[in-house]
Amino acid sequence: MSVLLYLVPAALSLGLLGLVAFLWTLRAGQYDDIEGAAVRVLSDDDLRAPPEGRPVERDRPA
Amino acid sequence: MASETLAPNVTALAGASWPGAPVQDVDARGKPGDDRARTEAPAQDFSLFLRRDPAGQAEMAFAVEGIDCAACIDEIEDGCEALPGIVRARLNYTTHRLTIGWDARAEPAPARVLEALAKAGYRAWPFEADRLEEIDNATSRHLLRCLGVAGFAAMNIMLLSVSVWSGNVTDITPETRDFFHWLSALIALPAAAYAGQPFFQSALRALKARSLNMDVPITLGVLLALSVSVYETLHHAEHAYFDSAVMLLFFLLAGRYLDHAMRRRTRAEAGNLAALKAVSANRIEADGRLVTVPAAAVKPGDEVMLRAGERAPVDGRVLSGTASVDESLVTGETLPRHVGVGGTVHAGSLIHDGVLRLRTTAAGEDTFLDEIERLLDKASTARGRYIRLADRAARLYAPMVHTTALLALIGWLIAGASLHQAVLIAVAVLIITCPCALALAVPAVQVVAAGTLMRAGVLINSGDTFERLAEIDTVAFDKTGTLTLPDPSLSDTSHVPAPLLAAAARLALASTHPLARAIAVAHPDALPLAEVREVPGAGVEAEIDGVTARLGSPAFCGCEALAAARADAAPDASLVAVRLGEACAVLEIRQALRSDARAVMDELRDAGLAIVLLSGDRRAAVAPVAARLGVTDWWAQMRPGDKIAVLESLDAKGHGVLMVGDGINDAPSLASAHVSLSPISAADVTRAQADAVFLGEKLAPVAIALKVARRARHLMRQNLMIAVVYNLIAVPLAVAGAVTPLVAALAMSGSSIIVTLNALRARQGGRALEKAKEAA
Numbered sequence: 001m002s003v004l005l006y007l008v009p010a011a012l013s014l015g016l017l018g019l020v021a022f023l024w025t026l027r028a029g030q031y032d033d034i035e036g037a038a039v040r041v042l043s044d045d046d047l048r049a050p051p052e053g054r055p056v057e058r059d060r061p062a
Numbered sequence: 063m064a065s066e067t068l069a070p071n072v073t074a075l076a077g078a079s080w081p082g083a084p085v086q087d088v089d090a091r092g093k094p095g096d097d098r099a100r101t102e103a104p105a106q107d108f109s110l111f112l113r114r115d116p117a118g119q120a121e122m123a124f125a126v127e128g129i130d131c132a133a134c135i136d137e138i139e140d141g142c143e144a145l146p147g148i149v150r151a152r153l154n155y156t157t158h159r160l161t162i163g164w165d166a167r168a169e170p171a172p173a174r175v176l177e178a179l180a181k182a183g184y185r186a187w188p189f190e191a192d193r194l195e196e197i198d199n200a201t202s203r204h205l206l207r208c209l210g211v212a213g214f215a216a217m218n219i220m221l222l223s224v225s226v227w228s229g230n231v232t233d234i235t236p237e238t239r240d241f242f243h244w245l246s247a248l249i250a251l252p253a254a255a256y257a258g259q260p261f262f263q264s265a266l267r268a269l270k271a272r273s274l275n276m277d278v279p280i281t282l283g284v285l286l287a288l289s290v291s292v293y294e295t296l297h298h299a300e301h302a303y304f305d306s307a308v309m310l311l312f313f314l315l316a317g318r319y320l321d322h323a324m325r326r327r328t329r330a331e332a333g334n335l336a337a338l339k340a341v342s343a344n345r346i347e348a349d350g351r352l353v354t355v356p357a358a359a360v361k362p363g364d365e366v367m368l369r370a371g372e373r374a375p376v377d378g379r380v381l382s383g384t385a386s387v388d389e390s391l392v393t394g395e396t397l398p399r400h401v402g403v404g405g406t407v408h409a410g411s412l413i414h415d416g417v418l419r420l421r422t423t424a425a426g427e428d429t430f431l432d433e434i435e436r437l438l439d440k441a442s443t444a445r446g447r448y449i450r451l452a453d454r455a456a457r458l459y460a461p462m463v464h465t466t467a468l469l470a471l472i473g474w475l476i477a478g479a480s481l482h483q484a485v486l487i488a489v490a491v492l493i494i495t496c497p498c499a500l501a502l503a504v505p506a507v508q509v510v511a512a513g514t515l516m517r518a519g520v521l522i523n524s525g526d527t528f529e530r531l532a533e534i535d536t537v538a539f540d541k542t543g544t545l546t547l548p549d550p551s552l553s554d555t556s557h558v559p560a561p562l563l564a565a566a567a568r569l570a571l572a573s574t575h576p577l578a579r580a581i582a583v584a585h586p587d588a589l590p591l592a593e594v595r596e597v598p599g600a601g602v603e604a605e606i607d608g609v610t611a612r613l614g615s616p617a618f619c620g621c622e623a624l625a626a627a628r629a630d631a632a633p634d635a636s637l638v639a640v641r642l643g644e645a646c647a648v649l650e651i652r653q654a655l656r657s658d659a660r661a662v663m664d665e666l667r668d669a670g671l672a673i674v675l676l677s678g679d680r681r682a683a684v685a686p687v688a689a690r691l692g693v694t695d696w697w698a699q700m701r702p703g704d705k706i707a708v709l710e711s712l713d714a715k716g717h718g719v720l721m722v723g724d725g726i727n728d729a730p731s732l733a734s735a736h737v738s739l740s741p742i743s744a745a746d747v748t749r750a751q752a753d754a755v756f757l758g759e760k761l762a763p764v765a766i767a768l769k770v771a772r773r774a775r776h777l778m779r780q781n782l783m784i785a786v787v788y789n790l791i792a793v794p795l796a797v798a799g800a801v802t803p804l805v806a807a808l809a810m811s812g813s814s815i816i817v818t819l820n821a822l823r824a825r826q827g828g829r830a831l832e833k834a835k836e837a838a
Contacts, residue, residue: 004238008245012218019214026206036155039132 106354108172111188118166125189125337157330189337198326205319208257212312215253219246223305227804243295246304257311276456283496290489306493306806313498313814321505324512328521343375360425368418371574374411378420385416392726394542394678410745437730450526452504467491470797491796499813503781506821511774518766519757527753530737531771533718540723541677546653548743552584558647566640569613580651609643621646634683662761663691676705705731781817788813
């Protein structure tokens with residue numbers, strides 16, 4: 001049963017990692033705008049030319 | 063001046079709403095300004111809304127209207143970030159709020175942001191997050207953190223507990239079991255100390271106030287379960303209740319968070335609407351300049367300029383000028399009142415014509431009549447006595463649980479069990495009766511029902527609104543602005559010749575007079591005229607195809623005889639005359655009933671509710687409305703105190719009354735009624751008193767709110783019944799000593815899940831309503 005001495009801490013630290021990740025997302029404000037997060041995936045602002053810092057022309061629905 | 067925030071017509075924007083540009087539009091059409099202030103656009107002062115962080119970066123929030131798709135996010139953020147000096151623009155898509163950050167070196171220019179947004183087709187209003195909302199957000203985050211910690215602990219302890227349970231029936235060694243129990247304790251104790259805070263604090267507060275709430279048995283149950291488990295672990299026992307204690311916290315926190323999330327969401331929505339409705343004032347500075355400031359920035363003693371079509375932002379005494387003032391939002395009276403120098407104007411009054419210079423006598427929170435304030439105080443203290451369903455259940459529940467546990471302890475001792483055994487059984491009783499399901503029963507239904515109502519356009523102020531709404535049997539309506547639309551509209555024009563009507567519509571575009579605006583709204587495609595002359599206090603005049611056309615008072619248009627004849631036929635309407643060459647006609651403008659008023663009345667009557675009409679308006683104006691709606695119990699010329707008296711007499715007869723009203727004069731009656739609703743166009747004081755606010759031009763939300771509330775209460779009661787049945791089964795088992803940690807875990811999670819699933823049924827009612835709405 002000595003294998004438990006490794007397995008249990010391993011399981012717990014994995015769980016703890018999850019908890020820390022959750023607390024971090026909370027602190028980073030990722031739950032402040034849940035609906036926004038869902039639609040921001042669709043935006044293509046990562047295609048924008050970085051040096052100008054201006055939006056690229058693109059078709060947008062009226 | 064509020065329905066226009068929902069109806070996207072530009073004409074209605076004029077006057078007091080941010081950003082009050084249309085007044086200048088009218089000037090651009092060449093109308094001679096009749097005072098110096100009118101010819102120049104007043105500067106806007108936003109300093110009240112600006113926040114500076116320690117680094118010197120200025121920040122300001124806006125509530126944005128018109129966001130409906132994902133592309134809006136980019137459009138708005140990129141548009142704003144392209145402006146000079148702006149380092150950050152972030153739109154919250156959930157709450158429709160935009161936060162703009164300016165560079166520390168740049169001068170913040172909120173007006174340019176508003177301009178850029180307007181160009182992109184969005185209307186935005188400066189927004190000041192109120193303190194209450196910030197506290198709410200912090201509490202909500204804290205609850206979510208607690209929920210996370212409890213969830214982590216519950217999962218990991220369950221992992222260990224399942225091993226122990228399966229080991230107990232097979233071949234686990236006592237050393238391994240002790241090791242697992244110690245590990246569980248290591249996780250459970252700090253987790254419970256952290257995640258249990260909301261309950262411990264609330265229980266402590268209740269005990270200090272010498273009362274019992276649901277949190278007292280919860281705290282006691284959790285603490286006892288933990289300490290007994292530690293004791294058992296120390297003595298190498300077979301069972302420990304760490305998993306029960308933490309799982310309990312997890313379920314309870316879930317309920318608590320749901321309850322909070324509902325209130326936070328509706329509060330955010332209500333905050334936006336308040337910003338959209340926020341009134342601005344044209345303050346006259348010491349050097350004579352006119353500056354547009356938020357009404358909240360006006361202090362008593364300041365001088366304020368009021369022009370036709372604007373709503374008074376403050377209470378004040380007239381220093382110069384004369385005007386006719388529509389006080390329907392203040393008193394319910396629909397006929398305008400004439401005020402001159404030395405007269406008083408109340409906040410919320412609408413200026414029909416003329417220009418007033420006011421000395422502010424009361425601003426901000428105090429802008430209402432003394433009488434109203436006094437009545438409000440009295441009414442709100444009476445309201446405080448209502449006890450929520452969940453609290454009533456808790457008051458019954460807590461003593462019962464504790465007595466049962468105590469009786470079990472004594473009973474087993476008498477029956478000859480050891481003290482150790484008896485205590486274990488008593489703790490098992492406490493754990494199994496811990497009100498998981500009970501604590502979830504009500505909030506879960508509230509969240510689902512509030513979501514349903516939100517989609518139907520009703521925003522709930524507090525959770526117990528559902529319970530109180532479900533208890534009523536009488537609905538009392540105010541007339542002006544509630545049964546009727548808040549803004550006057552042009553009624554039947556079939557007797558008016560078409561050329562005259564077209565002329566009236568074109569002339570009306572040049573005037574800020576509310577009656578003229580009603581004509582303009584009815585004819586959105588009319589073309590503005592090039593040169594319009596305004597005769598103060600009389601009307602407007604212009605040439606149309608070489609013919610002189612006039613719009614204004616019957617005397618101005620020379621058709622008093624015609625007007626007198628119409629006035630007898632329609633005593634409740636305001637008359638506007640129009641003349642084109644020799645032809646002449648009289649237009650009737652009245653506060654039109656909401657389109658579905660009659661249908662809603664019939665629906666309410668069919669549902670077995672009595673309907674009462676309480677109006678501050680004249681008898682002649684109330685009678686036809688009552689007749690058209692088929693209401694037989696109606697009162698006219700009611701003062702705020704009279705309205706309360708009627709409500710109290712109904713209350714004394716054992717009726718639960720829902721009051722629906724919008725005027726400042728309705729605020730006390732809204733506060734004293736069993737439950738109250740107000741349209742979003744209502745005065746600020748009134749909206750603050752209402753238990754729920756409904757949006758839009760229709761009255762249907764009132765009927766929907768009642769229907770959803772009844773269903774919600776039904777489900778809440780059903781949930782409480784489920785919780786009781788669960789206890790009826792579980793408690794005898796616990797008293798008999800048959801509850802192992804495994805049984806406790808199954809029973810607790812089982813009952814919580816059943817109750818939550820049952821709560822989801824509150825959506826079904828909403829779906830049916832939405833379908834009905836689409837079909838209509």
